[in-house]
Amino acid sequence: MAAILDFFSKKQSPDEFEALLKPHVGHLYRVAYRLTNQAEAAEDLVQDVMLHFYPKLNELKQIENLKPWLARSLYNRFIDNLRKAKRNPVTDAMEDTVLETITDHNLQPEHETEQDLMHQRLEQALQQLNDDQRHVVMLHDMEGYTLTELAEIMAVPVGTLKSRLHRARNSIKASLSMEPSDTLMRVKG
Amino acid sequence: MNCNIILTQLDDYIDGELKPGQRSQYEAHLGECDSCQQAWQQELQFRQLMKEHDVPAPAAGFEDRAFAKLPRHASTSHKSTFIAGFGGAMAAGIVLFIAAALFLNPVTQQQAIPNIQLTLHEAKKVNMVFDVPEMVAEATFSMQVPEHIDIAGRKGLHQIEWKTALKKGKNLLSLPIVAQSSEGGELVAKIKYGDQEKVFRLKLDIHSMEQGMFTINNKAV
Numbered sequence: 001m002a003a004i005l006d007f008f009s010k011k012q013s014p015d016e017f018e019a020l021l022k023p024h025v026g027h028l029y030r031v032a033y034r035l036t037n038q039a040e041a042a043e044d045l046v047q048d049v050m051l052h053f054y055p056k057l058n059e060l061k062q063i064e065n066l067k068p069w070l071a072r073s074l075y076n077r078f079i080d081n082l083r084k085a086k087r088n089p090v091t092d093a094m095e096d097t098v099l100e101t102i103t104d105h106n107l108q109p110e111h112e113t114e115q116d117l118m119h120q121r122l123e124q125a126l127q128q129l130n131d132d133q134r135h136v137v138m139l140h141d142m143e144g145y146t147l148t149e150l151a152e153i154m155a156v157p158v159g160t161l162k163s164r165l166h167r168a169r170n171s172i173k174a175s176l177s178m179e180p181s182d183t184l185m186r187v188k189g
Numbered sequence: 190m191n192c193n194i195i196l197t198q199l200d201d202y203i204d205g206e207l208k209p210g211q212r213s214q215y216e217a218h219l220g221e222c223d224s225c226q227q228a229w230q231q232e233l234q235f236r237q238l239m240k241e242h243d244v245p246a247p248a249a250g251f252e253d254r255a256f257a258k259l260p261r262h263a264s265t266s267h268k269s270t271f272i273a274g275f276g277g278a279m280a281a282g283i284v285l286f287i288a289a290a291l292f293l294n295p296v297t298q299q300q301a302i303p304n305i306q307l308t309l310h311e312a313k314k315v316n317m318v319f320d321v322p323e324m325v326a327e328a329t330f331s332m333q334v335p336e337h338i339d340i341a342g343r344k345g346l347h348q349i350e351w352k353t354a355l356k357k358g359k360n361l362l363s364l365p366i367v368a369q370s371s372e373g374g375e376l377v378a379k380i381k382y383g384d385q386e387k388v389f390r391l392k393l394d395i396h397s398m399e400q401g402m403f404t405i406n407n408k409a410v
Binding site (some may be wrong): 025140 | 235244245252255363
């Protein structure tokens with residue numbers, strides 16, 4: 001009887017799963033978008049994560065702080081997908097032909113403000129970074145993860161992340177003509 | 190602390206990585222050094238810019254679609270293997286409109302306008318695939334949707350035009366749209382390249398019930 005009760009207590013409830021995960025879906029989408037830079041790919045990634053965790057509801061319920069935990073899983077899946085794509089370029093050849101997703105970037109407002117232009121330049125600067133630098137600067141400076149959380153999420157030491165972050169910021173500042181060395185040189189002089 | 194140390198540790202200070210003792214020394218220096226204070230202010234402005242660099246909002250209905258692959262929802266998924274080839278495009282309603290062999294075959298006779306069905310107030314992606322025999326360095330696209338149909342996330346915008354390059358082979362263009370009234374209409378896509386222009390029309394029928402996926406091949410007018 002106890003075994004039967006245990007079986008029923010572990011039975012998956014889609015409603016319960018959704019109730020637990022729904023508050024995190026928006027944030028996961030943001031992280032996924034930061035990683036993939038494409039709305040559809042971000043949606044797919046979040047869907048994959050939901051599917052992955054669906055059989056693990058009871059495990060999820062035990063986790064105190066789900067946000068970084070889910071982000072780590074999403075990041076791991078993203079990296080796995082990247083590795084698979086590199087191993088099998090033929091499968092993903094079509095991805096390279098994607099022209100545009102209109103809502104992502106190329107709908108230009110009629111009147112661009114100076115701020116809009118600055119963000120366009122920032123986007124270009126971000127795209128010039130390597131993946132490691134871009135991911136850390138986006139997740140830290142834009143999504144607000146701490147270095148300790150990112151060390152856990154990305155499985156990379158804090159010192160390495162600090163160094164990537166520093167290089168990424170300097171590269172962005174250089175692209176935006178906000179030379180980081182200006183002030184330093186002024187002080188030294 | 191001297192100015193060099195202050196500037197070297199600026200990131201750590203803003204990121205809250207300094208120990209309490211270091212932090213108080215740091216702040217004492219900042220309080221009396223104009224140059225370092227200026228550097229700190231500049232860094233804060235940079236961080237603010239970074240924070241404000243937001244991601245585009247997902248198309249309407251995303252929260253529900255996020256759970257669309259779960260076993261309970263599996264039967265409602267619209268994903269097909271063909272669509273999966275395009276990076277697993279869109280779990281929500283998909284419309285695929287293929288405009289093949291662009292610029293190769295000039296159209297000499299009027300063809301029937303393909304139509305797709307939208308569900309009222311539900312975002313649906315119209316995917317257009319342009320198969321180009323060779324790379325096009327600069328083509329001008331323009332899209333026009335009826336007034337009562339919104340481009341998802343861009344309410345009030347019904348006409349757009351932009352320049353882009355086309356790669357040799359299949360190029361996917363994805364346009365999420367939402368019907369705001371039951372009145373139908375036409376989506377018109379124009380592509381200009383050099384002195385050539387091609388116009389694609391897509392009839393939009395609006396329904397209030399869930400619809401499936403429609404594939405329309407090579408329909409240009």
